[in-house]
Amino acid sequence: MSLELRSVSVSVHRRALLRDVSLALRPGECLGLVGPNGAGKSTLLRCLAGILRPQSGQILLDGQPLAALRARDRAQRIALVEQQAETAERLSVREAVALGRTPFLSPLRGWSAGDAQLVAEALAAVEMTAFADRLWHTLSGGERQRVHIARALAQTPQILILDEPSNHLDIRHQLALMALVQALPLTRVIALHDLNQAMGCDRLAMLDHGRLVALGPPAEVLSPARLAEVFGVAASLHAGPDGRPLLHFSRPL
Amino acid sequence: MSGAALAMAPRRRRVPGLWLGPLLLALAILAGAAIGETRLPLSTVLQTLANHLWQAGYPVDRIDAGIVWSYRLPRAIVAAACGAGLALSGLVLQALLRNPLADPYLMGLSAGASTGAVLVAVAGVGGGAITMSAGALAGAMAAFLAVVALAHAVSGGSGGGRATRAAAAIILAGIAGSQMFNALTAYVIARSANAEEARGLMFWLMGSLSGIRWQDVAPCVAVTVLGTGLCLWHRRGLDAFAFGADAAAALGINVRAMRGLLISATAAMVGVLVSKVGAIGFVGLVIPHAMRFLAGTRHDRLVPASAFAGAIFLVAADIVSRILVPGQVLPIGVITALVGAPAFAAILIRGAGR
Numbered sequence: 001m002s003l004e005l006r007s008v009s010v011s012v013h014r015r016a017l018l019r020d021v022s023l024a025l026r027p028g029e030c031l032g033l034v035g036p037n038g039a040g041k042s043t044l045l046r047c048l049a050g051i052l053r054p055q056s057g058q059i060l061l062d063g064q065p066l067a068a069l070r071a072r073d074r075a076q077r078i079a080l081v082e083q084q085a086e087t088a089e090r091l092s093v094r095e096a097v098a099l100g101r102t103p104f105l106s107p108l109r110g111w112s113a114g115d116a117q118l119v120a121e122a123l124a125a126v127e128m129t130a131f132a133d134r135l136w137h138t139l140s141g142g143e144r145q146r147v148h149i150a151r152a153l154a155q156t157p158q159i160l161i162l163d164e165p166s167n168h169l170d171i172r173h174q175l176a177l178m179a180l181v182q183a184l185p186l187t188r189v190i191a192l193h194d195l196n197q198a199m200g201c202d203r204l205a206m207l208d209h210g211r212l213v214a215l216g217p218p219a220e221v222l223s224p225a226r227l228a229e230v231f232g233v234a235a236s237l238h239a240g241p242d243g244r245p246l247l248h249f250s251r252p253l
Numbered sequence: 254m255s256g257a258a259l260a261m262a263p264r265r266r267r268v269p270g271l272w273l274g275p276l277l278l279a280l281a282i283l284a285g286a287a288i289g290e291t292r293l294p295l296s297t298v299l300q301t302l303a304n305h306l307w308q309a310g311y312p313v314d315r316i317d318a319g320i321v322w323s324y325r326l327p328r329a330i331v332a333a334a335c336g337a338g339l340a341l342s343g344l345v346l347q348a349l350l351r352n353p354l355a356d357p358y359l360m361g362l363s364a365g366a367s368t369g370a371v372l373v374a375v376a377g378v379g380g381g382a383i384t385m386s387a388g389a390l391a392g393a394m395a396a397f398l399a400v401v402a403l404a405h406a407v408s409g410g411s412g413g414g415r416a417t418r419a420a421a422a423i424i425l426a427g428i429a430g431s432q433m434f435n436a437l438t439a440y441v442i443a444r445s446a447n448a449e450e451a452r453g454l455m456f457w458l459m460g461s462l463s464g465i466r467w468q469d470v471a472p473c474v475a476v477t478v479l480g481t482g483l484c485l486w487h488r489r490g491l492d493a494f495a496f497g498a499d500a501a502a503a504l505g506i507n508v509r510a511m512r513g514l515l516i517s518a519t520a521a522m523v524g525v526l527v528s529k530v531g532a533i534g535f536v537g538l539v540i541p542h543a544m545r546f547l548a549g550t551r552h553d554r555l556v557p558a559s560a561f562a563g564a565i566f567l568v569a570a571d572i573v574s575r576i577l578v579p580g581q582v583l584p585i586g587v588i589t590a591l592v593g594a595p596a597f598a599a600i601l602i603r604g605a606g607r
Contacts (some may be wrong), residue, residue, distance in 0.1 A: 075505025
C-alpha cells in the first residue's frame, strides 16, 4: 500500500493553501506533519484522505489516481481522524465506532457478527471496551479522541490519518494517546502541534505557507535554524534524560 | 433483526417491533373515518369498508357510507401520507444539513411549494402544460436553494465550529424565504381577482384537508412510499453524517451526490404534498426529535419510526381540527403549530444549554 502526492496544489477562494507539495509515504511508517498555524497541515491531510481534490497535481494510491477510486473503496483503505469532530446525536460509543464499518456495508449487505467482532477489537485496541455503552456526550475529550481512533480502526485501514488528535487534551491523555498511535501497526500520518511529541515520529514533514520545507528524520527537520526561520522561535536541541533529543524553546524571535 | 445487531445497542429500549406502527396507523385512520361532525360507530366504518373492498353487502345507510368512503377515508389516508412525508423530510434535512432546526416548513420549502402551486393553478404559468405538483416541486427546490444560499452567506460557510451559527442562520434565512414566498403567494392570489380563489389563501398558508378526494390519494401515497424507501436504502449514509460531512466523506459516502439525491427527493415529496394539502408546519421538526428519544439515532429505525409517527400525528391532528370548535373545521396547520411551536421552543432552549 503506497500513497503519494505529486506536486499537489490547493487553493480556496484564490488563497493558496498548498503549493506544489510532493510526498510519498513509506509502508508502516509514522510520518509526523508539523508547521505553524495555517501552514496547510489540515489541507494536506484532507488531500491524503481523499476528501479534498487538489486543483492541480496528483494523489496516487498504489500508483492509481485516488480520485478515480470509488469513495467506499477508498474508505476501506484510508481512515481519517479529524480534529475534534463532534455530534449532537445521542450516540453510544459502540454505535460511534460501528460507523467505521460503513464502507463495508451496503443497503443489502447488513451488519454481521464479523462487523461486531471488528468493532469489539477496535474498542479493545483503544482500551475503551468498558465504555462501549456510554453515550457520546458523557465522555471526556480524551475519551472522545480514543473513540474516534477506534472508529477509524474499525475501518480496518492500511493508512490512518490523524489531525492533531491530542489537541486540547491534558498532558497525561496526550502522552497516552501518542503512545497508542505509536504502537499501531499501520502506516500513519499525524499532524502535531507539540514539536517534542513530533520527535517520536519515524519521519517529519514540515509545512510553511503551504510549501513542504523539510522532510526527513525528526532531529534533522527540527533544527534550530529551521525552527527560527519557520516558527520564529529561538530553540536549542538537547539530549533528554531518556537519551532522545529534546527541544528547548527560549523566546520568540 | 439479528443477534449481532441487537448486541449493537443493548442499552436502548427496544422499539416495540414492526407491527406497532402499522397497527396504530390503521386504528388512527379508522378513527379518522368515524369521528367528525356526525359521529359514526366503528361498525358502520368497518361495514362500509367491507362493502367497498369485497362487496360484503352489509346494510349501511347510504349517506353514512358516502361520508365514510368518499370524504373521511381519503382524507385520513392523505393526512397519513402527508404526516409521514413531512416527518421524513425533516429527518433527512436535519441529518444531511447537520442542523437540529432544519424542517421543510421553517426552511421555507413549504412556502416555496405553495408559491409554485398557485403560479400554475391560479396565475396559469405554464399554460396547462405543467401540473400543479410540478410547479410546487419547482417552488420547493427554488426556496431550498435560496434559503441555503442565504444561510451560507450569513454564516460564512459551514466549516467546523460554526455549527451553532449555521443553525441560527438557516432559521433566519428560512424566515426571510418563507415571508417572501408567502407574500408572493398572496400577491398571485390577489391578482387573480376571484373571490372564490382568494379565500384559498388560508389553505396555502395553513394547510387544509377539506378538498381531499380519492384521486388525491395515489400521488400522496406514492411519493411518501417512494421517499421512505429511498431513505431506508440510504440509512447507513444518513447515519454516517453523525460527525459531519467530512466524517461522512471519510467513511466512503459520496456527500455531494447523496445530499443532491435526498434533498431533491425531499423537495419532490414536499412539493407534491403541499400542492394537495397546502403548507402544514412543524411536523418535520417535532416528529423526528421525538423519535430520536424513543428509537435512538440509527436511521434503520428512525426512518420507519418517523414515517409512522408522522402519519399517526397528522391523522390525529386532522381529527382534532374537525372537533375542537363545534360546527367549524380549523386549518390543520393551526393544530400542528399549537403542538409544534412549543416543541420548537423546547428544542431551542435545549440547544442553547448545550
